[in-house]
Amino acid sequence: MTGENKKELVVSAIDNGTVIDHIPASEVYKVVKILNLDEYQDEVLIGTNLKSKKYGTKGIIKVKNKFFEEKEVSKIALIAPNATLIVIKNYEVVEKRKLDIPDRVRNIVKCINPNCITNIEDIETDFRIVEKEPLKLQCHYCEKTMTNIRFKE
Amino acid sequence: MANLKGKNLISITDYNKEEYLQILDLAAEFEANPKQPILSDKVVASIFFEPSTRTRLSFESAANMLGARVIGFSNPAATSLQKGESLHDTIQMVSSYSDLIVMRHPRDGASRYASEVASVPVINAGDGANQHPTQCMLDLYSIRKTQGTLDNLQITMVGDLKYGRTVHSLVQAMCNFNATFHFVSPEELKMPSSVKMHIKNVGLKYFQYTNLEDVIPFSDIIYMTRIQRERFSDPLEYEKVKDCYVLDAATLKGCKPTMKVLHPLPRVNEIATDVDSTPYAYYFQQARNGVYVRQALMAAILGAK
Numbered sequence: 063m064t065g066e067n068k069k070e071l072v073v074s075a076i077d078n079g080t081v082i083d084h085i086p087a088s089e090v091y092k093v094v095k096i097l098n099l100d101e102y103q104d105e106v107l108i109g110t111n112l113k114s115k116k117y118g119t120k121g122i123i124k125v126k127n128k129f130f131e132e133k134e135v136s137k138i139a140l141i142a143p144n145a146t147l148i149v150i151k152n153y154e155v156v157e158k159r160k161l162d163i164p165d166r167v168r169n170i171v172k173c174i175n176p177n178c179i180t181n182i183e184d185i186e187t188d189f190r191i192v193e194k195e196p197l198k199l200q201c202h203y204c205e206k207t208m209t210n211i212r213f214k215e
Numbered sequence: 216m217a218n219l220k221g222k223n224l225i226s227i228t229d230y231n232k233e234e235y236l237q238i239l240d241l242a243a244e245f246e247a248n249p250k251q252p253i254l255s256d257k258v259v260a261s262i263f264f265e266p267s268t269r270t271r272l273s274f275e276s277a278a279n280m281l282g283a284r285v286i287g288f289s290n291p292a293a294t295s296l297q298k299g300e301s302l303h304d305t306i307q308m309v310s311s312y313s314d315l316i317v318m319r320h321p322r323d324g325a326s327r328y329a330s331e332v333a334s335v336p337v338i339n340a341g342d343g344a345n346q347h348p349t350q351c352m353l354d355l356y357s358i359r360k361t362q363g364t365l366d367n368l369q370i371t372m373v374g375d376l377k378y379g380r381t382v383h384s385l386v387q388a389m390c391n392f393n394a395t396f397h398f399v400s401p402e403e404l405k406m407p408s409s410v411k412m413h414i415k416n417v418g419l420k421y422f423q424y425t426n427l428e429d430v431i432p433f434s435d436i437i438y439m440t441r442i443q444r445e446r447f448s449d450p451l452e453y454e455k456v457k458d459c460y461v462l463d464a465a466t467l468k469g470c471k472p473t474m475k476v477l478h479p480l481p482r483v484n485e486i487a488t489d490v491d492s493t494p495y496a497y498y499f500q501q502a503r504n505g506v507y508v509r510q511a512l513m514a515a516i517l518g519a520k
Contacts, residue, residue: 177343179324183302203324204345205226207409 074107079126081148082138087111089142090121096137096213099125117144136170139163140211143194163194171199172212178204187214220518223330225339227348227384232391239356241511241520242504245280249507252282253519260313261287262305263340264320269480269502270340270349274317277509281519286313306332315517318342336516338509344380349512350479351384353505354438358389360504361475361497362435365392371430373399373460374440374485376406381479382440386410396421397430401456404442427460431470437462439478439485439498463487467495477501 085093090110093099099106105126114120129149130138138145139161149157169186180187180203188202200207217234224230230238245251259278263271271289278285287309291297302325309316310333318326319340326339326346341347359365370389372382376398386396386406396414398406398421405423414421424430430437439462447453461484462476475497478486482498490496514520 175323177321177323179302179320179322179328179342182322183328185303185328201324203327204322204343206323 074124075153076105076107076124076126076150077153078151079104079124079128080130081146081150082123082125082142083120083146083148084114084117085121085123085142085145086117087119087121090123092141093121093123093138093145096141097125097130097134099123102128104128133170135161136164136167137213140167140171140197143197163191163197165191167191167199170213172214173201173204173206174208174210174212175201175204175206178206180204219515221336222516223337223339224348224512224516225327225330225337225342226346227351227388229348235352235355235388235391238352238508238511238515239359241515242352242356242507243360244520245507245510245514246504249280249510251280253514254278254517255282257283257314257517257519258312259283259285259287259513260309260316261285261289262309262316262318263287263289264291264318264325266290267319267341270319270347270505273502273505274338274340274349274509277506278317278513280506281510281514283314283513287317302329303332307334310334315513338512338516344378346384347380348384349505349509350381351388352512353501353508354381354385354477354479355388356504356508357475357477357497357501358436362473365389367393368395368435369397369433370394370436370438371397371399371434372406372438372440373427373430373462375404375442375446376400376440377404378443378446379440382438383407383410385438386414390414390417390419394419397424397434398422399424399427399430399460401425401459403452403456427462428466431467433471434474435471437470437474437476437495439476439482441478441481441483441485458484460485461487462490464489464493467493470495 087110107124110121111119143163145161147159148155167189171189173180189199192198192200198207198209261275275285306329314335316333316337317340318329320342323343323345326342330337376382442457444453474495476495478498480502
């Protein structure tokens with residue numbers, strides 16, 4: 063039995079739902095938080111510090127009966143740009159995709175500039191991704207660049 | 216020739232080199248013949264959500280010289296904003312009364328947002344600490360007028376290079392003209408790395424100094440800035456740097472005969488008054504050039520030129 067198979071036993075399979083694999087181990091709980099999985103009512107399986115051939119260690123989250131919207135996928139991509147998203151229906155993998163940071167994120171991230179108009183008026187935020195590694199975003203409105211991201215509530 | 220009709224001007228990067236030059240050429244035309252009633256059928260809304268007498272009068276003077284009617288406010292306390300109206304609603308209302316909006320606002324990004332809400336073009340007359348593109352355009356005009364060209368110049372910037380939005384915009388614009396940049400500032404107020412990175416990325420050079428005397432012999436333009444007290448959270452830090460660069464007539468000894476000193480104004484004490492009577496002082500003419508540049512922008516954006 064390979065190491066990969068052993069891990070599948072540690073974090074058991076789900077019949078329907080989504081698996082987020084290859085999350086950096088340090089970011090697993092951040093992903094849980096931004097997706098509000100701490101309040102999710104169905105099964106959530108969380109594995110962290112699992113061995114990964116590619117990344118050394120990794121985290122994995124399996125969420126039963128949950129299929130993420132694009133906005134949520136963009137959030138995951140900003141935190142865990144190398145993650146893989148696997149959609150499972152009836153134990154079958156129906157979709158598997160490696161996440162990529164989008165070029166633009168709308169109404170997901172909050173501007174760090176307290177004087178930005180988006181923090182004063184009720185306006186949808188809009189950020190251009192200036193650099194993916196390390197992550198750097200620029201606000202479409204106030205033009206400030208930032209490296210630390212905060213998500214809108 | 217680019218068609219600027221209906222085009223917003225929010226950030227200096229909204230326009231390209233060809234468009235800058237087109238505006239500068241048009242401004243020269245207005246300098247030669249300022250009173251042309253080509254906008255007599257237009258209404259310009261001048262809406263200032265914070266006071267800025269110099270910029271407002273410059274815009275309103277430009278609009279009047281073109282024959283446009285000017286409506287608006289210079290004091291938001293006297294408007295429905297005091298009743299809690301959103302920027303969105305104010306802009307919608309103003310754009311239904313006018314052909315062009317000139318807007319100043321204390322919040323960063325407010326003008327970009329207004330341009331997305333308005334049904335008429337918007338010219339940004341300053342949004343918080345972010346952009347003031349017409350200042351940059353008048354700086355370009357002043358540089359070209361005094362040097363005869365914008366190409367291959369030695370551009371020196373002095374003072375608050377960290378927070379000064381005018382110097383950041385001017386660097387961005389001058390990167391189109393193969394400039395070499397010389398930055399003179401105290402350690403605490405150095406040019407931000409993002410601006411320096413931009414210069415590098417476009418293949419140009421910059422040099423940093425702490426001593427003003429070092430740059431005098433070779434500069435074509437010395438762009439002085441005011442060190443603003445309000446930028447410092449610690450008053451002691453401000454006291455440390457506030458008088459660090461004072462340009463006086465004696466300091467200018469040995470400069471190029473064609474060198475000009477620019478300043479976005481108001482100055483405090485960073486340019487001694489004895490510079491005013493030297494042939495190098497250009498800051499008051501620079502401010503006057505703002506009217507011609509704003510005439511050019513309004514005429515082009517309203518499709519009258």
